[in-house]
Amino acid sequence: MTHRQPLAPDMFDELCPSSLLPFRFGDKWAALVIRCLEDGPRRFSELRVPLRRVTPKVLTQSLRGLERDGLVSRTVHAAPELRVEYALTPLGRSMLEPLDAACAWAAAHWDELLDARDSYNAP
Amino acid sequence: MTHRQPLAPDMFDELCPSSLLPFRFGDKWAALVIRCLEDGPRRFSELRVPLRRVTPKVLTQSLRGLERDGLVSRTVHAAPELRVEYALTPLGRSMLEPLDAACAWAAAHWDELLDARDSYNAP
DNA sequence: GTCAGCGGTATCCAGGTGGTAACTGCCCTC
DNA sequence: GAGGGCAGTTACCACCTGGATACCGCTGAC
Numbered sequence: 285m286t287h288r289q290p291l292a293p294d295m296f297d298e299l300c301p302s303s304l305l306p307f308r309f310g311d312k313w314a315a316l317v318i319r320c321l322e323d324g325p326r327r328f329s330e331l332r333v334p335l336r337r338v339t340p341k342v343l344t345q346s347l348r349g350l351e352r353d354g355l356v357s358r359t360v361h362a363a364p365e366l367r368v369e370y371a372l373t374p375l376g377r378s379m380l381e382p383l384d385a386a387c388a389w390a391a392a393h394w395d396e397l398l399d400a401r402d403s404y405n406a407p
Numbered sequence: 408m409t410h411r412q413p414l415a416p417d418m419f420d421e422l423c424p425s426s427l428l429p430f431r432f433g434d435k436w437a438a439l440v441i442r443c444l445e446d447g448p449r450r451f452s453e454l455r456v457p458l459r460r461v462t463p464k465v466l467t468q469s470l471r472g473l474e475r476d477g478l479v480s481r482t483v484h485a486a487p488e489l490r491v492e493y494a495l496t497p498l499g500r501s502m503l504e505p506l507d508a509a510c511a512w513a514a515a516h517w518d519e520l521l522d523a524r525d526s527y528n529a530p
Numbered sequence: 531g532t533c534a535g536c537g538g539t540a541t542c543c544a545g546g547t548g549g550t551a552a553c554t555g556c557c558c559t560c
Numbered sequence: 561g562a563g564g565g566c567a568g569t570t571a572c573c574a575c576c577t578g579g580a581t582a583c584c585g586c587t588g589a590c
Contacts, residue, residue: 306432306433306437306473306476306478306502307430307431307432307433307505307509308430308431309429309430310429310430311547311548312547312548313548314429327566327567328566328567328568329565329566329567338548338549339548339549339550339551340567340568340569341548341549341550341568341569341570342547342548342549343568344567344568344569345547345548350429351527352523352524352527352528353429353520353523353524354519354520354522354523354524354527355429355523360567364557365557365558365566366556366557366565366566366567367566367567368566368567368568375516375519375520375523378512378515378516379429379512379516381508381512382430382505382508382509382511382512385504385505385508385509386430386505386508386509388505389501389502389504389505392501393498393501393502396477396498397476397477397498399477400475400476400477400478400498401475401476401477404474404475404477405475434577434578435577435578436578450536450537451536451537451538452535452536452537461578461579462578462579462580462581463537463538463539464538464539464540464578464579464580465577465578465579466538467537467538467539468577468578483537487587487588488536488587488588489535489536489537489586489587490536490537491536491537491538
């Protein structure tokens with residue numbers, strides 16, 4: 285399986301910072317990484333395109349965490365050139381379901397959430 | 408609406424520490440608080456029973472966060488005696504859906520997750 | 531008048547998370 | 561043989577979260 289479209293640099297520009305949401309999947313960037321891997325394996329440098337706010341160190345951390353939990357696999361192709369591919373494992377793919385549920389909730393209640401914060405800060 | 412059963416001290420003893428899961432809802436204790444409020448409003452001291460590992464400061468923090476996000480309401484009854492009740496708002500109740508999705512995923516894949524960690528730490 | 535229970539606060543502190551900046555080794559191309 | 565891309569690593573640092581401990585004001589019961 286190879287991937288179709290290159291990842292766009294502004295892929296997550298519209299997305300609310302995950303720190304605003306009342307839930308998190310894995311560490312700060314894990315959910316976005318999983319989204320990037322949704323339709324096929326990606327290389328390290330490929331992931332850095334939409335996640336350009338993340339430094340390589342932090343991206344490595346996040347990927348190692350996902351790998352440790354068996355959600356993402358890491359494959360090194362040494363020849364003909366160095367090529368490291370990250371892909372969702374079946375377990376990782378199964379996590380798209382709760383992730384989608386969370387995203388759907390956030391999309392449906394985003395305005396309520398913002399209103400609640402506003403009226404709490406300035407009542 | 409009043410609550411039926413008192414909360415048991417060992418309510419969450421079996422539950423895996425949320426830090427082991429690849430996702431979190433709100434802060435460390437928020438998901439458990441929401442579960443406690445699932446079938447009716449509860450008092451501060453009532454919540455402390457199953458959440459006895461949480462100090463009052465931290466529980467207050469968590470409740471304030473949930474209140475700020477409009478997921479939980481706080482009502483003070485001054486008479487005849489001081490009585491503070493926390494309850495799920497409709498928004499908070501709507502969050503049970505993604506929360507259940509996450510719990511179902513965790514229950515279904517808990518063993519895989521543990522295996523993945525084991526084999527990562529000792530390959 | 532003292533004491534317990536309620537619903538918290540105040541203060542301090544340790545550890546973890548995320549970020550910056552710079553650097554590395556390897557291969558390939560020019 | 562110099563430079564550039566790939567896939568990171570290293571060292572350092574700031575902030576935030578969560579926890580420990582102690583304390584507070586109020587009320588009602590004894």
